[in-house]
Amino acid sequence: MSISTVSYALNGSAKVSEPTRTRIKEIADRLGYAPKLAARTLKGNKTNIIGVYISSFQGEFYGELLDGMQHRLELLGYDMMVNSGNRTQKFLSEKLFDGAIILDNKFQDDDLNKVLTQGNKVVVLDREVSHENARTVLLDNASGSKEAVEYLVSQHQENYYIISGPRGNYDVETRLQAAIETFEKSGKSFKILEGDFTEQSGYEAAEKIIAEAKDKTVGVYSLNDDEAIGFYRYARRHHILLEPQFKIVGFDNNHSADFLYPILPSISYRKHLWGEQAAETLIDLIESKPSAKNQTIKTALSFRK
Amino acid sequence: MSISTVSYALNGSAKVSEPTRTRIKEIADRLGYAPKLAARTLKGNKTNIIGVYISSFQGEFYGELLDGMQHRLELLGYDMMVNSGNRTQKFLSEKLFDGAIILDNKFQDDDLNKVLTQGNKVVVLDREVSHENARTVLLDNASGSKEAVEYLVSQHQENYYIISGPRGNYDVETRLQAAIETFEKSGKSFKILEGDFTEQSGYEAAEKIIAEAKDKTVGVYSLNDDEAIGFYRYARRHHILLEPQFKIVGFDNNHSADFLYPILPSISYRKHLWGEQAAETLIDLIESKPSAKNQTIKTALSFRK
DNA sequence: CTGTTAGCGCGTTCAG
DNA sequence: CTGAACGCGCTAACAG
Numbered sequence: 314m315s316i317s318t319v320s321y322a323l324n325g326s327a328k329v330s331e332p333t334r335t336r337i338k339e340i341a342d343r344l345g346y347a348p349k350l351a352a353r354t355l356k357g358n359k360t361n362i363i364g365v366y367i368s369s370f371q372g373e374f375y376g377e378l379l380d381g382m383q384h385r386l387e388l389l390g391y392d393m394m395v396n397s398g399n400r401t402q403k404f405l406s407e408k409l410f411d412g413a414i415i416l417d418n419k420f421q422d423d424d425l426n427k428v429l430t431q432g433n434k435v436v437v438l439d440r441e442v443s444h445e446n447a448r449t450v451l452l453d454n455a456s457g458s459k460e461a462v463e464y465l466v467s468q469h470q471e472n473y474y475i476i477s478g479p480r481g482n483y484d485v486e487t488r489l490q491a492a493i494e495t496f497e498k499s500g501k502s503f504k505i506l507e508g509d510f511t512e513q514s515g516y517e518a519a520e521k522i523i524a525e526a527k528d529k530t531v532g533v534y535s536l537n538d539d540e541a542i543g544f545y546r547y548a549r550r551h552h553i554l555l556e557p558q559f560k561i562v563g564f565d566n567n568h569s570a571d572f573l574y575p576i577l578p579s580i581s582y583r584k585h586l587w588g589e590q591a592a593e594t595l596i597d598l599i600e601s602k603p604s605a606k607n608q609t610i611k612t613a614l615s616f617r618k
Numbered sequence: 619m620s621i622s623t624v625s626y627a628l629n630g631s632a633k634v635s636e637p638t639r640t641r642i643k644e645i646a647d648r649l650g651y652a653p654k655l656a657a658r659t660l661k662g663n664k665t666n667i668i669g670v671y672i673s674s675f676q677g678e679f680y681g682e683l684l685d686g687m688q689h690r691l692e693l694l695g696y697d698m699m700v701n702s703g704n705r706t707q708k709f710l711s712e713k714l715f716d717g718a719i720i721l722d723n724k725f726q727d728d729d730l731n732k733v734l735t736q737g738n739k740v741v742v743l744d745r746e747v748s749h750e751n752a753r754t755v756l757l758d759n760a761s762g763s764k765e766a767v768e769y770l771v772s773q774h775q776e777n778y779y780i781i782s783g784p785r786g787n788y789d790v791e792t793r794l795q796a797a798i799e800t801f802e803k804s805g806k807s808f809k810i811l812e813g814d815f816t817e818q819s820g821y822e823a824a825e826k827i828i829a830e831a832k833d834k835t836v837g838v839y840s841l842n843d844d845e846a847i848g849f850y851r852y853a854r855r856h857h858i859l860l861e862p863q864f865k866i867v868g869f870d871n872n873h874s875a876d877f878l879y880p881i882l883p884s885i886s887y888r889k890h891l892w893g894e895q896a897a898e899t900l901i902d903l904i905e906s907k908p909s910a911k912n913q914t915i916k917t918a919l920s921f922r923k
Numbered sequence: 924c925t926g927t928t929a930g931c932g933c934g935t936t937c938a939g
Numbered sequence: 940c941t942g943a944a945c946g947c948g949c950t951a952a953c954a955g
Contacts, residue, residue: 315941320935328940345736347711352933354656355946370684370700373874379675383702392709395675395700397688404697406652431650545877569678569874572850620926625949635924657947660932 323348354408363595364410365395366402366417372539373569375416381588382414389596405433412599414438414591418482436595438587440483448598450591450608454484457580457612458491461534461562464578464614466499468560470532472525473503476518476544478510478536485510488536488564508540515543523553532560538567538579545573566615581615628653659713668900669715670700671707671722677844678874680721686893687719694901710738717904719743719896723787741900743892745788753903755896755913759789762885762917763796766839766867769883769919771804773865775837777830778808781823781849783815783841790815793841793869813845820848828858837865843872843884850878871920886920 314337322329322337329337341347354360363386367375379395386393391411396404402420405413405428412434415425422440429435429446436448465473475492478485489505496503506521508514515535522531522544535541541563548555555561556575563570566581587610597605627634627642634642646652659665668691672680684700691698696716701709707725710718710733717739720730727745734740734751741753770778780797783790794810801808811826813819820840827836827849840846846868853860860866861880868875871886892915902910 316934317936317942318940321940324935326936330940333940345711345732347708347713347736348934349660349932350709350712350714351656351659352946353712353935355654355660355933355948356935358946360656369681370688371681373678373681375681376674376676376678379702383675387703387705392703392706393701394706396698397684398692398697400692401697401699403652404655406650407655407658408652409655427650431652542877549877569877572847572854572874572877572879574877574879620928621948622927622950623925626925629949631950638925653948654946657932658949660934660947661949663932 320348358408360409360411361390362392362394362410363592364401364405364413365393366413366415366420367395367397368417368419370395370397373567374565377584378416378588381585382592383588385589385592386596389592391592391596393592402428405435406431412436412595414595418479434595434598436591436598438591446598448594448605448607450587450594450610452484452582452587452610453612454487455491457564457582457614458488458534459495460612460614461564461580462492462495462499465532465534465560465562466496466501468532469530470560471529473501473532474518474522474534475503475505476508476515476533476535476540477505478508478540480507482510485536492534492536508536510537510539512539512543512546515540516547517543519544519547523547523551523559526558528558530558530560533562535561535563538563538565538570538577541577541579542567542570542573545577562614566617571617576617578614578616580612582610582612586610625653663713665714665716666695667697667699667715668897669706669710669718670698671718671720671725672700672702673722673724675700675702678872679870682889683721683893686890687897688893690894690897691901694897696897696901698897707733710740711736717741717900719900723784739900739903741896741903743896751903753899753910753912755892755899755915757789757887757892757915758917759792760796762869762887762919763793763839764800765917765919766869766885767797767800767804770837770839770865770867771801771806773837774835775865776834778806778837779823779827779839780808780810781813781820781838781840781845782810783813783845785812787815790841797839797841813841815842815844817844817848817851820845821852822848824849824852828852828856828864831863833863835863835865838867840866840868843868843870843875843882846882846884847872847875847878850882867919871922876922881922883919883921885917887915887917891915 319337322334383393399419402424414436416438429444434446438450442449506518508518541561563577563579566579570577590608594605594608624642627639688698704724707729719741721743734749739751743755747754811823813823846866868882868884871884875882895913899910899913
């Protein structure tokens with residue numbers, strides 16, 4: 314029983330007879346033997362692992378997205394590993410991953426370019442990229458933003474605000490631009506308050522907006538739901554009834570905003586599908602299928618149930 | 619410039635002069651060269667990667683926990699990768715990870731034992747294990763559960779319920795046992811309704827409980843907050859005012875339950891710390907430090923803010 | 924200090 | 940079914 318026979322047996326090659334295979338598998342099992350990934354990879358140059366890069370594990374944002382990726386990748390015969398933190402970027406260059414999905418503002422454009430130049434395949438969910446080894450699967454922020462603002466304007470408020478997000482972020486910039494255009498087209502004036510997508514920043518924005526409001530009615534477009542939740546939290550803590558003076562719209566349709574009162578309308582999109590599309594596109598890219606094209610994920614105003 | 623010099627230079631060996639090192643690094647950078655993890659691992663028998671196994675990415679439960687692990691592991695010089703799904707268990711046997719943290723009911727006891735027998739180091743957060751290669755970092759469910767029930771009983775309700783969780787689960791069984799003991803000690807009778815830790819199961823339990831209640835006051839101990847949220851959702855959808863007839867206590871102190879009305883008291887614990895302890899214990903175990911002992915995470919009733 | 928050479932780690936796979 | 944080369948980087952031994 315030679316080394317190669319063992320290898321063939323364990324990998325299901327037809328070069329080994331059934332009885333031998335069975336015997337080998339039994340022995341391997343008894344010994345707790347498992348071929349090392351490192352050795353196999355060295356020879357094969359492929360790991361069948363996809364690396365996913367996110368900026369933080371905190372928050373409910375990623376769960377459904379990752380779940381979508383995971384399920385699709387499993388179907389396609391790949392495994393998935395989730396990373397957060399700068400140091401792990403090296404694993405892509407070091408060929409631990411056959412490809413990566415990136416939704417991580419801490420992953421710098423420079424580093425991304427380096428990685429692409431090295432020949433790594435990447436799908437990006439948080440910026441525009443043009444490179445033969447990259448594809449994008451992006452939200453249709455413009456359309457969602459337009460709908461959000463149109464809804465607010467239809468409520469005929471007296472003053473309007475946008476609570477912004479971290480500048481430079483793709484989603485922020487595209488949502489902002491579309492919102493501004495839509496406000497201008499409607500002839501309504503508005504103010505922009507800076508935010509950073511955290512609850513805290515929404516809380517602080519609420520303080521300003523409510524102080525400025527006096528007895529005017531106000532419409533607020535919060536560029537994500539976390540900020541909107543912060544807004545509600547401020548109101549609750551200060552015993553301010555939002556209804557009917559304040560109308561707010563958010564973005565992301567967070568599950569955890571389901572119990573806010575009054576209901577928080579929000580721009581929603583299919584997170585699970587987003588993850589699936591990202592996975593599918595990446596594998597198409599890795600396997601050099603021509604179907605590996607840039608994708609867009611639709612958005613629409615939702616009023617929860 | 620020989621191969622060995624390059625290796626020495628890139629790995630910071632003293633056998634290479636600074637100028638040479640710098641030059642080599644520049645060239646490597648320009649060429650986009652990065653030593654492959656597989657080759658390095660094969661020789662060194664160590665990856666400095668810790669695998670974390672969770673049963674699903676969904677839900678807000680894991681975020682803070684993973685964040686705690688991640689930060690502590692980073693401090694200790696390790697990288698972390700998060701896995702979900704049965705197929706990825708093999709990576710531990712295949713020596714991609716130097717060790718693992720497991721909080722995954724889909725990770726079977728049999729498989730865990732196999733992995734431990736192979737010599738892999740593991741910290742487990744969701745069951746009791748006794749093995750030289752394993753340590754546990756578990757919640758003090760008994761204490762939390764006792765406090766939850768004592769709180770309910772102090773509210774002097776007429777009927778009491780427990781909404782259970784998935785049977786066999788360590789947290790469920792220990793919470794349940796302590797709850798039963800505490801109810802019995804107080805002389806109160808109670809009913810147990812089955813649940814599975816999902817919102818849906820809490821929703822269904824609410825339907826039964828509310829139908830049975832008539833005009834009696836009711837105390838409900840929901841073994842996790844997701845179920846409690848389901849309870850509230852049922853009440854809201856059917857326009858039932860919970861206060862003052864229904865008193866509910868949960869477990870986990872989920873952030874997303876912050877906006878429930880009336881306030882949902884819940885057994886809380888420091889998730890971030892939990893993750894940190896798990897990480898620390900695992901590394902101690904890997905590095906054969908005697909400090910690698912089983913740990914317990916404290917719990918306490920919390921009324922949110 | 925730098926270069927050369929060679930062995931090692933471990934599984935895969937071709938040629939026999 | 941077996942022998943041996945191979946993949947890639949690390950490192951020890953030795954020479955310049």
